[in-house]
Amino acid sequence: MIYFIDGHFTRRDELRISIDDRGYYFGDGVYEVIKVYNDELFTLKEHFQRLFASAAKIKMTIPFSEQQLIDVAKELIKVNKISNGHIYMQVTRGSSPRTHHFPDPAVSAVVTAYAVEAERPVEDMENGVAVKSVDDIRWLRCDIKSLNLLGSVLAKQEAREAGCPEAILHRDGVVTEGSSTNMFGIKDGVVYTHPVSNLILEGITRHVVLDLCKDLEIPVVEEAFTLDEAFEMDEFFYTSTTAEVMPVTAIDGIAIGNGKRGRLTKKLQDAFSAKIPSPLKGSI
Structure with a gap:
């Protein structure tokens, strides 16, 4: 190499x-x-x-x-x-x-x-994954994509030990983001995600998804929601450069919606895939 x-x-x-x-x-x-x-x-x-x-x-x-x-x-x-x-x-x-x-x-x-x-995580994008909630103990400049990642490392490890590929971070019960992702919930056809601030990284894939929501006329509310509200979402997903649009089927062992990839999540995945240079390996 x-x-x-x-x-x-x-x-x-x-x-x-x-x-x-x-x-x-x-x-x-x-x-x-x-x-x-x-x-x-x-x-x-x-x-x-x-x-x-x-x-x-x-x-x-x-x-x-x-x-x-x-x-x-x-x-x-x-x-x-x-x-x-x-x-x-x-x-x-x-x-x-x-x-x-x-x-x-x-x-x-x-x-x-x-x-x-590295190939696309096609199987996980189709079947969805479970995540674990973890206290967000990181510093207060998460908007900087810095090398200071120990808080994220500890959160990711805690999730891994629970059999989950990602952690959903929260400060006093308010969801911020994932250990290396941005988090989104869908309720009654509306997409919710934490607003841009010093508490989250302004993800590139996050931007792509918000633009896709606009194109698809899916309402978006950039507003913090609680972990309790996350459990009540109809659908849930997270985004990152390597995860793309990843469905979340359970949080802390509690099923989200019907415990499967949701309809709007699939719609966003398809729209995201359409923006990628073709031909692509794998199908979701």
Whole structure:
């Protein structure tokens, strides 16, 4: 596999990352995951715009232009022969002796990236999955797609130990998002999701789904709802770059609706699939 690091393409056994990298010490950096369908990057502009926005929020300068990083991503797809999968790209503040404050004088940020093959989770998208509710113990800047993911890691592990692929996070009973996803409920034909704020990541797939709701004339209310209200939804789903539109059939062992993928969820899945570069592998 060919990787990109700090301006160069290299093989895994030739990778060299400093022990003084601030990503290693502090999680001082940001990242993006960009989906690849049929050799093409999906919603690439939106992902790279968010990467630069996240960097700006932590006062970090990325030493490459948006177009240069897009070119890097495309080259990784090509040299690694990725058909369907994703690009992972992260930027750390750079390598410097360990101090909590920013390096002074400043050092150059370090960009690393790789590409992997990964098929769509077709079976789960058809059958749906169960999720587990977990207290949202993360920091108060979840709008930044940062490397500080320990809260999400612990939530995901708690869900996994309960036999669920994802956690539904809540603060004092109010649903925020998932450990790595955005959460949506459907009640009486209306889609509900937490509004954009510092408590959630403004997901790219979230945006795509909200646009699809508009196209399909499905009413949307961007308003926080409680975990108790989540149990009473007719349908439920979550979204992410890799999960797409994933039906939730149960929360904490309690069936949502009839315990199967709902009609509007399926309609949104079909509309989402129609936006993806074809041909696609798998059917939902």
